Amino acid sequence: MSQADKAKQFAALHKKGEPIVLYNIWDAGTAHAATKAGAKAVATGSASVAAAHGYGDGEEIPLSLVEIIASRIAESVDVPFSLDFEGAYADSAADVKENAARIIKTGAVGVNFEDQKVQGTGVYSVDEQCARIAAFRQAADEAGIPFFINARTDLFLQEPDASKHAALAEDAILRGQRYAEAGASGFFIPALTDRDLIARICENVPLPVNAYMMKGMPEISELGLLGVSRVSFGPGPYREAMVDLKRKVETIFG
Template identity: 55%
Template structure:
């Protein structure tokens, strides 16, 4: 299957009410384990990839090393692979375009792309983020690969739950703008209120991605809200390391 075919297959997995489940991994070994479990697609989590290599989240992991890890993952699986690319390691659209070309060269068919100011405060304004998403889409289109751009808003991660209802209109405005810019999906990590998630799913035309931080959770209720993608973020890494520590402790 070609990279383009894998990208199309990945997009097709995003079905509201019957979501693609991404149990986020951090290297080729964890990717193989998740694939063996029956996954239909694979996705990295930036926090897990960074911490597994001794770095902090927030683009502290060198981009070259991220590309190496992504390349090893895609080289060892036929499944579609999405990479958490944070803010793309660039603010300027032209520089971002160069980075996207290199990401595509790893064999990845999707990416998470967030609107927070990495290393700074707050979010990029809508116009700036739209310009960046447009650059990603144009770069991917020029290669002939229908890259899945999972446009993430950090509105909810950067606020307390009791303020989330007041942010829905802002989120919907960003969703509409990102859709027009060429985004493939809309990611709302931090949003956990079922009614608010349902509202987003009903009013956003893109497939909606939510974050679940409980690796043992029943995801059926989330699916019933109309989400099209469920990610586990750093939870799988934390669970795996907790188990590893407990097992190792038996021998000391």
């Protein structure tokens, strides 16, 4: 399939109530393994990719290296591939557009795109992030690819006290609605585990909603009933693989 066809296929996999499950990978080898196991699409987690190459999370890994990794993944599998692109290594809309064009050229058909200030503090205002999303969409349109921009809000991730998440729900819903108008394809709500709040966002945001599997999350089947369209695992698979590797090495040298 062409890159555009893969992008269309990826979007079609996001079905409300029947979430696509993305067991996040970090290189071409793990992408290949996931597809052999039956994955219909593959997606990276930024922390996993960074750690696998000796970097910390938060855009520490050079963009040029991310391009190489993304290209190798896209070329190694026949299924759609989405990259966790953090904040696009950019602040201004103009720089977002430039870097978006670079990632689109790798063969990826989607990205996670955060509204937090990756190497700063807090999150972008709604207007600022909408301008950034619109710039990303413009780059995709100019490339002729119906690129899947999974707009992530970090409101819940930046508030460790889950009891305060209810107070953030209206802001999150507004962001989801505005991000849709700006050209986003999906809405990612990592760190939100409350069933009622997840359902409320799914009901009020006109985009496929992505939930993140972590401690305290409902089962995938229940997330589907709440209206979720996509489930991802973030750095969990990488961390589990490294624990297993360490344990096996310890049996040799321990």
